[in-house]
Amino acid sequence: MTRRAISFPKFFFYLVIFPRELIVKKLFKKFLHKLSITLLSNLFFGVLVLAPNLQARESVGVFSVDVSYPSDSMEWLGLFLQEEISLQLQLANHFSVISPDALRRWNTRIQESSQLTSASNKLQNTKIALLKPHKLLKFSVQKVLSQLAVSLSISNFDENNSTLKSQSTYAWSTPDDLVAALLRDLKREDPFFEKLTHFSLGYSWEGVKRFYLWRLKPVPVVNSSAWQVHKEQLEAMLSNFPEMAALTHFYRAVLLIIESSSLSPVHVPTLNKAKKEILTAIKQHPGNAEHHTLLSLLHYLRNDPLFAKQEANIAYQLNPGNGIALIIYGLTIGKTPQDGDTYVKKGLRLYPFVADQSPDGWQVYQILVRDLAPWLLPDAVHKSVNYKLLMQTGQQDYDARRWKEARQAFEDASRLEPSLAEPQLFLAKLLLAQQDAASALQLLAKLKKQFSKHPEINLYFGYTYEKLKQYQKAEKYYRLVLQFNPEHHKALLRLGAVLVKLGKHGEARSFLESLTRKFPLYTVAWWNLGILYYQLGELGLAESAWQHSLRLEPDNNHIRLRLEQLREEISYLPASQ
Numbered sequence: 001m002t003r004r005a006i007s008f009p010k011f012f013f014y015l016v017i018f019p020r021e022l023i024v025k026k027l028f029k030k031f032l033h034k035l036s037i038t039l040l041s042n043l044f045f046g047v048l049v050l051a052p053n054l055q056a057r058e059s060v061g062v063f064s065v066d067v068s069y070p071s072d073s074m075e076w077l078g079l080f081l082q083e084e085i086s087l088q089l090q091l092a093n094h095f096s097v098i099s100p101d102a103l104r105r106w107n108t109r110i111q112e113s114s115q116l117t118s119a120s121n122k123l124q125n126t127k128i129a130l131l132k133p134h135k136l137l138k139f140s141v142q143k144v145l146s147q148l149a150v151s152l153s154i155s156n157f158d159e160n161n162s163t164l165k166s167q168s169t170y171a172w173s174t175p176d177d178l179v180a181a182l183l184r185d186l187k188r189e190d191p192f193f194e195k196l197t198h199f200s201l202g203y204s205w206e207g208v209k210r211f212y213l214w215r216l217k218p219v220p221v222v223n224s225s226a227w228q229v230h231k232e233q234l235e236a237m238l239s240n241f242p243e244m245a246a247l248t249h250f251y252r253a254v255l256l257i258i259e260s261s262s263l264s265p266v267h268v269p270t271l272n273k274a275k276k277e278i279l280t281a282i283k284q285h286p287g288n289a290e291h292h293t294l295l296s297l298l299h300y301l302r303n304d305p306l307f308a309k310q311e312a313n314i315a316y317q318l319n320p321g322n323g324i325a326l327i328i329y330g331l332t333i334g335k336t337p338q339d340g341d342t343y344v345k346k347g348l349r350l351y352p353f354v355a356d357q358s359p360d361g362w363q364v365y366q367i368l369v370r371d372l373a374p375w376l377l378p379d380a381v382h383k384s385v386n387y388k389l390l391m392q393t394g395q396q397d398y399d400a401r402r403w404k405e406a407r408q409a410f411e412d413a414s415r416l417e418p419s420l421a422e423p424q425l426f427l428a429k430l431l432l433a434q435q436d437a438a439s440a441l442q443l444l445a446k447l448k449k450q451f452s453k454h455p456e457i458n459l460y461f462g463y464t465y466e467k468l469k470q471y472q473k474a475e476k477y478y479r480l481v482l483q484f485n486p487e488h489h490k491a492l493l494r495l496g497a498v499l500v501k502l503g504k505h506g507e508a509r510s511f512l513e514s515l516t517r518k519f520p521l522y523t524v525a526w527w528n529l530g531i532l533y534y535q536l537g538e539l540g541l542a543e544s545a546w547q548h549s550l551r552l553e554p555d556n557n558h559i560r561l562r563l564e565q566l567r568e569e570i571s572y573l574p575a576s577q
Helices: 008-017 022-054 075-091 099-110 127-131 176-188 203-213 226-238 240-260 266-286 287-303 307-318 323-331 337-350 364-368 381-398 403-416 422-433 438-452 457-467 471-484 489-501 505-518 523-535 541-552 558-569
Strands: 059-061 095-097 134-144 147-156 162-173
Touching: 059 075, 059 099, 059 438, 075 095, 075 099, 075 134, 075 176, 075 203, 099 127, 099 226, 127 337, 147 176, 162 176, 203 226, 203 240, 226 240, 240 287, 240 307, 240 337, 240 364, 266 287, 287 307, 287 323, 287 364, 307 323, 323 337, 323 364, 381 403, 381 422, 403 422, 422 457, 457 471, 457 489, 489 505, 489 523, 505 523, 523 541, 541 558
Parallel strands: 059 095, 059 134
Antiparallel strands: 134 147, 147 162
């Protein structure tokens, strides 16, 4: 007896006429379930493939904000401004906004590779062009009393590849007023931002400072007493500063994901709590790609590939340069890792930091490293983690003057990352600290062959020659640093000191007076200027400069003693002088 396939009309007839036939009902239900999954998967696949064509918004990002010397523990201000301006761009609903986290990491990667040490080496020529941004903004700020001096650089990634620069001074008013003024000037400088509107969020400086100081703290070990305190501090933020609610909910979710993923298998009830926090943040600040990326990670960890894929698509639509979204999407396609190979590889090019150890512990996407093993280089994770730890340990030993231990850490770090200048530069600093200028010079000469325009290498070349009393060579290298970065405060200071030693007092005076105007809280600059005035016989000006220096460092007994000696010297002078 042969079986005939049931036609769809007859199948439908059985389902409607004989609802009690459980087998038929189950078959039809299974058919619909498979059909829905197939349709949804195809839909998501199609959206992601077509995303670059459908994406009409222009891509913008804000680099890490430089807080010029003296920072006076104001790194929190730079972090706030980067994230707040990025948020305002996103709320404007006209731009695709690259995540601040991604740009902070790109900023570090570019600086470490010495790619931006020359004015002729444009940002457009670096690997960050992979993100295909239309504009990248770079702010540099310095707070002086009740004002904020801001330098703005706008890099254009169009056929002109031009860079627009401007400088302005702003009143230190409320955070909303300051951000509104920055956005107004951004619109004025570049018509590209004409549709940008400021959304007042009711921030207070106390709330902003408290939250971002908390953010700058390293994440403690999960479930330790310090971990609990860290979480309680965030909880208190929500009640004390309700205007920071969206940010607080987002980082509560991050901590919950870190906490859950510390267990194996992951603790799903904790992830469910994290999901509520993310959804609350999304409701308060809709359209934020970072929120949907984190939600995609959460679904991935909960083994919900369909929803992980959905959120990854949303995140990618909001920000086509979102490497993490592509990575998670690739990991959720098909039945084998190879099915999503194209997406994972592209995601790792856009966000090549997954295996990087974050010194502050906020690299939540490092959870994906184990699943990304087929795409990462052998031992890439251990190599990156070990490098960061070695550099951190070496710097601690250096500060504590444990020279042998510091040397070993920097040498080990250099063997791990021979293409980076930082470990070798620290070894040169260590030699200088041990009064071995000749060996430091040899090491710096090797470094300079590889990183000819690296400002810190040239700075320490100058300092080494200064230690060897070869002042003309020192002058040459300090001027070279200033060609790369005219605002380099250390190079300005050392050049002023060397010019004094060379007897070029007029030029030294110009540099040191300019330095104190640009960096009025730079104690050493005022001290050196006082020395110059004293050598020129202008004792009144020397007294004023040293008095300014003492106000900045009231506990500096060396300055206090020298100032007292000067005043005693002045008291013996004739009244006419």
